[in-house]
Amino acid sequence: MPxxxxxxDDSSVMRKIVERSLRQAGIDLTQVFEAGNGAExxxxxxxxxxxxxxxxxxxxxxxxxxxxxxxxxxANAKDVPVVMITTEGSESHVVQALSHGARGYIRKPFxxxxxxxxxxxxxxxxx
Amino acid sequence: xxSVTELLPAKDGRSNWVPLLExxxxxxxxxxxxxxxxxxINADESNLNVTAMVGLAGQxxxxxxxxxxxxxxxxxxxxxxxxxxxxxxxxxxxxxxEVCNMVAGNFKNKIAGLAEGCxxxxxxxxxxxxxxxxxMADSPxxxxxxxxxxxxxVISLLIQx
Numbered sequence: 001m002p003x004x005x006x007x008x009d010d011s012s013v014m015r016k017i018v019e020r021s022l023r024q025a026g027i028d029l030t031q032v033f034e035a036g037n038g039a040e041x042x043x044x045x046x047x048x049x050x051x052x053x054x055x056x057x058x059x060x061x062x063x064x065x066x067x068x069x070x071x072x073x074x075a076n077a078k079d080v081p082v083v084m085i086t087t088e089g090s091e092s093h094v095v096q097a098l099s100h101g102a103r104g105y106i107r108k109p110f111x112x113x114x115x116x117x118x119x120x121x122x123x124x125x126x127x
Numbered sequence: 128x129x130s131v132t133e134l135l136p137a138k139d140g141r142s143n144w145v146p147l148l149e150x151x152x153x154x155x156x157x158x159x160x161x162x163x164x165x166x167x168i169n170a171d172e173s174n175l176n177v178t179a180m181v182g183l184a185g186q187x188x189x190x191x192x193x194x195x196x197x198x199x200x201x202x203x204x205x206x207x208x209x210x211x212x213x214x215x216x217x218x219x220x221x222x223x224x225e226v227c228n229m230v231a232g233n234f235k236n237k238i239a240g241l242a243e244g245c246x247x248x249x250x251x252x253x254x255x256x257x258x259x260x261x262x263m264a265d266s267p268x269x270x271x272x273x274x275x276x277x278x279x280x281v282i283s284l285l286i287q288x
Contacts, residue, residue, distance in 0.1 A: 010249070013222045015209050017159065085234025089241040107228045107236065109158035116250065 004031040004049065006066065008041045009056040011087070018054050018085060025116035038067030045077040052123060053077075057086040057093060068100045081122040085110065105112065135208065141269060144238070149271045151234035152282050156275065162208040168271060168273035170279035176256040177219070179227035183235070186244030189264060189286040191231040193223065199278035224250030230282060263287050
């Protein structure tokens with residue numbers, strides 16, 4: 001299934017790693033959009049449609065938890081699955097992310113296999 | 128239920144954290160750079176002119192740093208991006224900052240009570256070696272010395288209790 005993904009992380013290197021991991025995990029990425037924080041991501045989603053969002057938590061301007069709180073207000077993105085990818089490993093962050101609608105949670109450092117394990121079921125839910 | 132503070136060892140018990148710091152570092156390099164770190168034996172550390180730092184605040188306050196030389200930083204970036212060495216550009220600081228961030232995050236997630244009670248700052252990267260670092264840390268640094276592809280790598284954790 002061809003996938004358009006939005007990758008949100010304040011590190012451009014990490015955005016590239018996430019993209020490469022998705023490809024290594026066998027995800028058929030047709031388009032990849034990038035954003036450096038939640039506010040930039042909301043702006044991207046104003047005129048781009050995506051099938052999957054991967055989002056860091058600790059970012060300047062708007063963090064990942066605030067982004068997923070605001071996501072339901074974006075008309076063409078409210079049902080898009082979000083998977084968090086973050087160094088934050090605390091139970092409270094996981095609970096907060098999942099309670100705000102995140103469908104998965106990957107801790108950095110990660111392997112392409114872990115990305116596959118968390119992303120593929122989420123894409124299955126979407127279809 | 129014990130508080131986070133109760134779970135953290137006193138200063139003299141923190142030497143037990145050294146193996147955890149080493150494991151956290153090794154995991155980051157294995158998973159994100161496909162690189163096995165080896166023990167450092169009498170490595171020349173005179174050219175460690177790239178330093179990435181991440182602050183810790185909350186139940187544990189301090190600074191975690193990763194130091195290496197230019198060549199090692201460039202190779203780390205190349206491996207992280209999956210590009211040839213000659214294609215590596217200004218992303219070096221970003222890459223080393225992320226390595227430091229992941230080591231700090233992975234380390235705190237290995238200590239009971241610390242994942243919840245300790246926040247990480249955004250990374251800061253310093254290039255050059257002609258500087259002095261004055262830390263408010265009140266205990267000796269926990270330090271590990273490893274080799275990344277034959278190049279020295281020093282990971283330090285300065286703690287302010």
